[in-house]
Amino acid sequence: MEADYSITDRLATRLKETRKSKGLSLEAMAKLSGVSRSMLSQIERGQSSPTVATLWSLTQALQVDFAGLLDDDSGAGTIREIMRANRTPTIDSQGEGCRIRILSPPGQAGQLEVYDIRFTSGASLISEPHRQGCHEDLTVLEGALEVTSGDESAQLAEGDTLRYAADCTHAIRAVGAPARALLIVHNS
Amino acid sequence: MEADYSITDRLATRLKETRKSKGLSLEAMAKLSGVSRSMLSQIERGQSSPTVATLWSLTQALQVDFAGLLDDDSGAGTIREIMRANRTPTIDSQGEGCRIRILSPPGQAGQLEVYDIRFTSGASLISEPHRQGCHEDLTVLEGALEVTSGDESAQLAEGDTLRYAADCTHAIRAVGAPARALLIVHNS
DNA sequence: GTTATCCCTCCAATATAATGGATTTTTATG
């Protein structure tokens, strides 16, 4: 049922590599993770496709995240993409004085989105709630901003960073002068 | 064998959310992913811990990566953290004329790290290979930079963005004038 | 060569993930 270069095989290689790199034996790792030696052996030989529960145990024991064990790394090439300034997707104004440049690649939309936003003096950007669990990280590059998330708000000066929930209505406002900020949206 | 708020439960919630957000029924998703309705139902109810093989099918069908389905995002409050400019962790110079401000929260280290880097004229930042599968997104905020990853290199002007592998030796250099850049490191 | 230790693989037994079809629950329509 599985194809040529299955996820199981990838995981097998990855796991073995990671374990070896930490100088662990199967037995040592078994104790550490609570997964039996036999199972570990099978997984490393590509003969078993572990459940998320056991996979979770492994990531905990090895101190890596899922991506580290599972994600595709076939892009072994080095430079992957260059996006020139004049080609960078731009949203020019959501009503008022905001210019938003989208720095993250389209393929990542929904996971992680990165924006470079410029506000004219007094401009504001109001957003509807995004998906449940979504949050944003905002860093002020120039000027000063006021951020409101739900019923809380905060004043930010140049260089400040704020993390806040974005699964509720939220707004960003340039208080007095023009401003520029870096916005990172997780799980939108 | 699993604790109260297990990975299985997290996945259950995540999966259901994601599926609903795409307006798919269990049947529709079953066809799309090749996983049976029954199984999907069990997973969404937290009664089953899917194997990586089936999990892989799900991520393919839903167009998300593993982190999207599995990683922890708990925390429902609104404003979570404010990091003032003068409190922002800073690495002052890795030998030569680089000032690095760490914008991402420590809890995310390894997953996603965000840096604001300032280079004096001619300065450079050379990095050893990070973890397998690691890559970086670099956006030039001011000035111009030259990036080398493995045996390739690229010239970047203000506003340009570059994505490149960071699981090999890589370097960033300010060519003529002082420069400033935003660096996002995935899976370091 | 023998003994001992460590590390991994093989094997039989058990637990559980995965499936297809039947059943119930929900949603929509008259």
Add this chain to the structure above:
DNA sequence: CATAAAAATCCATTATATTGGAGGGATAAC
């Protein structure tokens, strides 16, 4: 309220993940 359609869950069967212990090299000490 009655009915139909769709969607989600339950159930029995099959496939497979997981385990503990037995077996088979390696390597080192004597």
